Amino acid sequence: MIKDGRFILDGMENVVINIGKVTTEEELAEQEWEPMGPTPKPGILSLRNWDHRLLKDFPPFYAPICDMCCLCTYGKCDLTENRKGACGIDIAAQQARMVTIACCIGTAAHAGHANHVLHELIKWRGRDHPIDLGPYIDVEAPIIRTVVGTRPKTLGDLEEILDYVNQQLVHVLSSTHTGQEGSFIDFESKALHVSMIDNLAKEVADIAQIAGFDFPRGDPDAALIDFGFGAVDRTKPIIVFIGHYPAVSVATIDYIEEHGLSDKIEVCGICCTAIETSRYSASAKVIGPLSMQLFFVRSGIADVIVLDEQCVRTDLLEEAQKVGAPLILTTDKICYNLPDVTNRDSDKVVEDLLNGAPGVLISDPHKAAKVITETALKVKPKRDALNHLPELEEVRELAEACIECGWCDRACPNSLPVKDAMIKAKEGDFEGLSNLFSPCMSCGRCESECKKDLPIVSMILKSAQEIAFGETYTMRAGRGPVLDTEIRKVGAPLVLGEIPGIVALVGCSNFPDGEVEVAKIAEEFARRNYIVVATGCSAMAMAMYRCEDGQTLYEKYPGTFDAGGVVNIGSCVANAHIIGAAIKVAAIFARIPLRGNFEEIADYILNKVGACGVAWGAMSQKAASIGTGTNRWGLPVVLGPHGSKYRRAYISNKELSEWELYDKRTGEVVEGEPAPEYLAYPAETMEEAIVLIAKLCIRPSDNAKGRQIKLSNYVDLYKKYMETLPPDLHLFVRNERDIPITMKDEIMEYLEEAGWKPRKAIGDLSRLVPEEEV
């Protein structure tokens, strides 16, 4: 067998043969599947021109949340009124730097998950375990193909991708050190770069999970999962998993099944681990998004609390102790100063926990599974005797201690009327507290601020117990990627606008007014035949709602990626499949080669795929990198009002600037339309967001029929909330053929008043300089 190396043949000592690399048959096939594009494995500089072009049309808008820099010992440096820091940085570059750092943290969290899950699965299944996404998916890894330029076939192939991810993350993070980058635009380019790397890490994580845990492979009819506090059978021992990394919950379900305990134990989850667990087993229950975390722990329902990683409350050790539930930590990300008992005898660990040890760290999922299950079975009878929430009379007595200082209202991120609710509770009227349950995100800041140390979250939960414990819902299990067959069906109508858009509800649950808004947004667009997709906490929040006919959204609308579908794609890492679907439109419908061809694909998506992300409750650094990565591919994102605290939006200025784009057919420079108008925009209210989403799905490639459909939705929604026609309507009507027929008279009258002139519809626009000019 020929190997790499340096060889000297016997008798020919003056001849040296160097073989640098032997090409295998598999590698030859890999070379032939598609010609390599211009930017495989791009570095920070490789796509900088694309970023600068995007940022020219969508310049960053900064709203500093802190006026200083506190990152080095020269500081604090005051950056107000054009002052510079000791290192020379100004306020704009500092904002962009903080955004970049946030995106690096988000990317690191997803990459940490991906590294962790991949290496665990390689231990379980081997490096050669195939990546098989089923008969309806040929483009198995659209992001990897486009960015890295390879097609992973086995779990082992994904290691190379993660090497590249880890390397790029180090380079971008290093640029945020004191005395490196000084330009806000180039910091933004780095934020875009590392967030694209985040997309890659998420794709690796979810492909590995699908292949290794046998999660659904794009199944539109994935199971309906029981959802809510009321869904768990409280007569059985209850294990709750909180976080994102599913190896431990999967191992626990296996252990439970192998030991014939399936009908004796309840397994449930909060946040993305809940979605992942229900992708593995339809009998697992979902409690809700991360906003339910403190409420559920305080309820005392869980007999054992298991944490893995990301978005977990950092005081859960203290909270678990309050309700007498053993806490089991399972990854190196969260250790809480608890002993690592991975190598201790499992039976002894269970004994320790039953004897009052508050918690342990076990990093081996299989060992953890045994301890979790056995502890739950044995601790349940002990915990049944405990009373976890105050009785209503106790709630009233606690409320009497309230001195009505009002700091609870002021500490609340949403300024909810906690003080008024306390005043009512003093009189035995618990309606005020009960009404807080839905909009409250159970962050607990009110309690932290309370001068009388009142357990306000517990008081709210007790007052709302009928709503909290009584209501059950259903959520369709996360189905994973969009099928190639689905893309073949919807590709043309999406690009031409006849399906008016994809609305992707993603991100965390820091909602300005409770979970119900994200469900209402979803319903508004599903009804209008948009394709509604969802992931993570938003996918869970959407389940906590019943339509007028009493059905949940997942019961009422089909799970197919098609007009009028409501599709739960999966957890945070499954967000990769939403970008993947847009890439597949370019690959499958437009036949654009993907391999190492980022700019052409992103340019296509920006101009032709009418899609809009909605991160209504975006809270975390992961949400920052998810959103920013989405933007680099040319997809706009609407944020909730709390998203303004990310410090930066990407907004065009349609009143002050004209866009110069290229007509791809002629190569001429033409004036583009503001479609989309923004890449990242925090809306103030749900109603504003709904109108904006409809507008941000408009694309230059819409044909006349498609533009009519999109404008009819935009105008109808604008009139619903503002009671008039949109003031910028003239910008989106290219000629009379674009005007919805049923609105023609009204719109023509408006256009005449606005001094509108028809213009040529140019569907094939580009921001890339034509080759002849290069």
Place this chain on the structure above:
Amino acid sequence: MTRAYQCANVSDPHPGKVATSASVAAAIKRAERPVIIVGSELRHLDWALDLAKEQNIPIVATAHVAGAMREKGVRPDREMGAIEITNLLKSPEWDGVRGEGQHDLAIFTDVLYYLEAQMLSALKHFAPHIKTISLTRGHQPNADQSLPNLSEKKMGEFLAEIMGALAES
């Protein structure tokens, strides 16, 4: 010292002043091209509409507030998102709501507290040509001048005093 209404919202080594009804009235009188920005909380919409009418100040409705204004028979001068109007206000080239030139005073009322804090921060840093007044729920240190933290009743009185002071002047 008056603290920010959302108490952790302290960002600035140079916080703005606590407004009095007289200082607000004086700033409005002094301004050549003021603008009122009304947000989604809709707590003092009637007051804002009265101020706009009596002082002939253009009014911008953010979020979906334009619908609520139309229900009262008022057509706002402009309707646009909170961040969009902030972006225009910070641009020296913009001709203002009525095309009469960039504004020199922005009066905010009823915008979500934390969103308004970000809007005011953007203007503080990037719009030296414009002064800001916050008349929203609670004190905003990022505004040049802002209400103290008042009960709803006291706030109503404060706003009435502004109208009184403007009428007198």
